[in-house]
Amino acid sequence: MHPETLAIYQSRMADANAGAVVPPISLSTTFEREADGSFPHGHIYSRSSNPNRDLLETALAQLEGGFAGLAFSSGQAATMTLLLALRPGDHVILGDDAYHGTPALLEELFHPWGLTYTRVDFTDLEAIRSSIHENTSLIWIETPSNPLLKIADIQAIADLAHNAGAWCACDNTWATPILQRPLDLGCDVVMHSTTKYIGGHSDVLSGALIFREDGDFYQRVRRYQTLGGAVAAPFDCWMLLRGTKTLTTRVKAQSATAMQLAQFLHEHPAVEAVHYPGLESHPGHAIAQKQMTRFGAMLSVQIKGGSDAAMAVAGRVQLFTRATSLGGIESLIEHRASVEGPNTTTPQNLLRISVGLEHADDLITDLEQALNALT
Known part of the structure; x- marks a missing residue:
């Protein structure tokens, strides 16, 4: 389906109670077990999953062409959780022009924890190649960059990352999946501050990660989403789903x-x-x-x-x-x-x-x- 259709189709949910066209907001923090201890609707506790968050995560994955999405309480929470899935001693490469909160996370939180990072001009592929170390585990692309709107060649940089055995992530907030699909160009993960275009009305704070495929990295990040608890609230997810439609x-x-x-x-x-x-x-x-x-x-x-x-x-x-x-x-x-x-x-x-x-x-x-x- 085309993006216009996907945005409408993937935000639907069958409402057994009233047949509502718009998905109801599920504010419950806990969900009932059957007598045998099972959970017939798949939900246990809202930090782990919630009907509204499930809908949003599925819709975002479909829009980006990915395997699965994870919704967070902010874009920074999404970035932080992804970085937490790396290991002390790992090395990250980041563009010299990027949203200032991303290098701030690396410098103030993760560098003392044991991550190292290098900032280079992402319009220069040779500069990226020469900055790759044996312990480089992640190359973080932001294109168009903030605030100078530098353009990075996503496919070429993803190839550099994979040839070095590293993951490649792309902050796609400015482009949105409507204008650019980094997973189709080889990236492993896409990050969105869904506060921005996906919400679209300056009234909801949230973030998301979308993974191209299942695997250890995705499973680790998903586990940390639940353990850390920086998840998007049900009402925020409902608002974001409304935003995807337009x-x-x-x-x-x-x-x-x-x-x-x-x-x-x-x-x-x-x-x-x-x-x-x-x-x-x-x-x-x-x-x-x-x-x-x-x-x-x-x-x-x-x-x-x-x-x-x-x-x-x-x-x-x-x-x-x-x-x-x-x-x-x-x-x-x-x-x-x-x-x-x-x-x-x-x-x-x-x-x-x-x-x-x-x-x-x-x-x-x-x-x-x-x-x-x-x-």
């Missing part, structure tokens, strides 16, 4: 608008650089064309005049909301370096934009008036 329509519309904004910003005299893989001038454009169906709804723009000019533009917009996050129906803008803190490597004149569902002309007019005030 995911395709939302992401296609947002991506089309983002392209128009990128083209406008690329031509504006107050703009130093636009980072958007849909532009032919983007260094990763050809690879993005190969592995993405569209170029996404995220873009970053560097403003001439430094940090003060960037903050001034963010302060003048009227339709964009100045807020951290992305993937919702409302357009957001933020000065990313100030969010990431004193150790950031993000350019001080960079604004990160998450494009929502407003009309493109209105968003362009808003950006134009904010930028024109600089000139």
Whole structure:
């Protein structure tokens, strides 16, 4: 089935009580045994499984083309649980441009625990190859990257990982399974901050891992999901399932608008650089064309005049909301370096934009008036 159909079909559940079309929310934390001690519906305790979580995990696995999904209380909880399934002494390779919470986890939590890691430019395959050690167990891809939208060649990097006997994971939050399917390109695991596009309305915090196939690594992570207990709540799963039903329509519309904004910003005299893989001038454009169906709804723009000019533009917009996050129906803008803190490597004149569902002309007019005030 096509993604549009899968998103609807996989979120259905037969309701024996009332025949409800929309799956009911199952808030029960525990489930009744039969007289012989068996569990006829497969559920024992909600930390282990829940009807709403089962539905969500199945739907996400179907959308990504994977064997199974695991839903967590946040994207960070999903990433942390995956890293916990590695061993002290293992080595991880991560891109030099990535969501700042991922290297923070590695540095503050897992490095003292015994993991080592190397950050390299993921647009340089030779740099990745030369960073692989005998103890490299995981290569973590993020493409498009946050916040510079660098494009990594998923298939080529997955091949490097597998040739070295390592796992390959991809943070697919920005692309979503509608635009990019890393499991089809050789990745073993996909991570989503489902808070973002899959939820789609900035009102639910959650994360997910989707595995390409069964095996020891998957079983270990699944066991840690239950032991650690950082699982998605039933109501959150219900909200996320609702989000999957409109995911395709939302992401296609947002991506089309983002392209128009990128083209406008690329031509504006107050703009130093636009980072958007849909532009032919983007260094990763050809690879993005190969592995993405569209170029996404995220873009970053560097403003001439430094940090003060960037903050001034963010302060003048009227339709964009100045807020951290992305993937919702409302357009957001933020000065990313100030969010990431004193150790950031993000350019001080960079604004990160998450494009929502407003009309493109209105968003362009808003950006134009904010930028024109600089000139």
